[in-house]
Amino acid sequence: MDNEKNLKKALKNLPAHQAPESIWEKINFELEQDEADKPLQEALKKLPVHKAPESVWKGLESQLPESESQQPIIRRLRPVLAIAASLLLVVGFYFGFRQNPVEGTEFAYSEEVLDDRIQINNLEADDEAFAMIEEICAARDYLCNNDIFKSLKSEFDELNMAHEELSSAISEFNTNAQLISELTSIEMERTEVFKQMIALL
């Protein structure tokens, strides 16, 4: 009993230690840095998202085991299924196409005439002339190693990237005139920047 009393007494009399001032300094430093970081945090929220290239899915598909619909038992039945499918196709054509894999989904058929004026094949990109820039810079890099040229080159590269991005999104049977008009304006801007670069060489 006495022991317990003594312990309690001793505990009460334990000395108090002062927190070193350096701890507050560290906390204060972090708090002030948080405040100073606000413009960074704002900008970080706006960082761009990069699109995953389609080739990644292709790579994944080639590694993944065949899915349910491609299992061997089905594969063994393929000739039978092929005949059944052909029959279904014939019946389908006869009664009109009424396939309905998603609940509430309706299918429809129509025809439209392709507008030749808005096809990508009709646009000629001057890629060979553009490649010339790379060749000149590789051979005589001192010509390209200045701020004005570098700024034009980065603009040119950006336009090239956008041109490629948009071209690959436009199909062989394009029906969207606005995409062709956007591509044309990128092409014009690219040519303009190209001319300015050539003038510097």
Next chain:
Amino acid sequence: MIKQFLFIVFLFGLASANAQTTLQVVSKSTNKEFTFQKGQTVVVEGEKAEIKVETWDQPQVVVSIILFAKNPDRSVAENELKSFNFTFEEESDRILIRNYYAGSAKAKSELTAQYFVKVPTDCPVQMSNYFGKTDVENLSANLDVNSQFGPINMYNIEGDIGIVSRFGDIFGELLNGNVKIESHRSNVTLKGLQGKYDIKSKYGLIKVFADNRLIDLNIEAEKADVYLFNPEPTESGYELISHFGEITLPEELKINFVENNDTKRHAVYTPGQQQIPGVYVKITYGDIVVRKNPKP
């Protein structure tokens, strides 16, 4: 006889040279209805899509989607349409609608999507669209649009509006709220300004048409020209800064140039008691033009 034969061959040749390509259009469509809960945002993620969002006075979100595959060969279009899909997801905080192509190779057909979405007036909307047109009108809630290679049209929106566009023009009329626009190689046209506007632009033409006075407009631009059309140019306050560009003003606007040389032009004007100019334009490699235009 030979001549006649050659003429017929020539006619055939002419006919085939002018032959039009007929596309077989296969489409699938669906309609879906959701009961809108407070706290939800309608999120539309389109690709090669034409998206139209309208409002109505019902508490439901109604979505109609049509996906098209177009190819001269119907079987190719049919086949590729199977890999061209839409999804709907409903969670407590959002209703997600999107379309995607899941084919293993690049599609041979022209694949496009059309969305028609009706939302309650107070339903926040968030959209992203690549290679397609985005239209929104009559919304009284927050709106976010992120678009690449497609135009954005907005009409009569009241709420916080955030627009990011790359290679797609922006047109807005009667936008009221905190409007933030970031445009890259996109032209921006705004009419009937009512709220607070912050515009950041790189490469493009910015045209702002005021109905009355320009009150709260901030534009920071690079390699872009800015046109301000104002029916009462002298009633707005301006701070205009152009590096390596010109500032052109209407005759009645007697503005004070703080700096005026080839590399920098800096003009400030405050009408009457106003202390802080409502219009702030800072531009590098571009011109600023203020014009008086008749009241609409």
Next chain:
Amino acid sequence: MPRTTMMTEKEIVAGCLSNDRYAQRALYDKYKDAMFTLSYRVAGDHGLAEEILQDAFMKVYRGMHSFRGESTLGAWIKVIVVRTAYTKIKKKVKYDPIEHIKKEDHIQWGHSLDVEYLEKAIMALPEGYRTVFTLIEVEGYAHKDVAKLLDISEGTSKSQLYYAKRKLRETLKFYE
């Protein structure tokens, strides 16, 4: 499971468990861009980021049975992506020792930052700095989580972040 494209997260998980290609693709589509961006920021290279994304999603599909729903599916995938990315660049990473840390001044960023330059400056950071900076400042991880993920001490995580910010500031000054 119904052959439908209207899939909830639960259906996606169930579908992936039964090796359903629609579900696998739906999961991939949902997270591909965010995870590709993360991979790119950690790896600093587009080609490597593609490789990481592919490897990570294979791990996701193969390890779906170990997803217990303790975190969100997105957070679970993110951890796999970070680990996969970090394994690829680990050899190149050199951490500056903690004892050298000397926080003299606050890092001041000026009024506003140009996002385009900021992205360039982040990508120009050395591997170790960039990984820690991306995980903490961009992805929102805490130092203790980063320490666990990268198998480093919390002190190292903190010092790398400080160095990263200092370096970033220096690079951004160049663009001003």
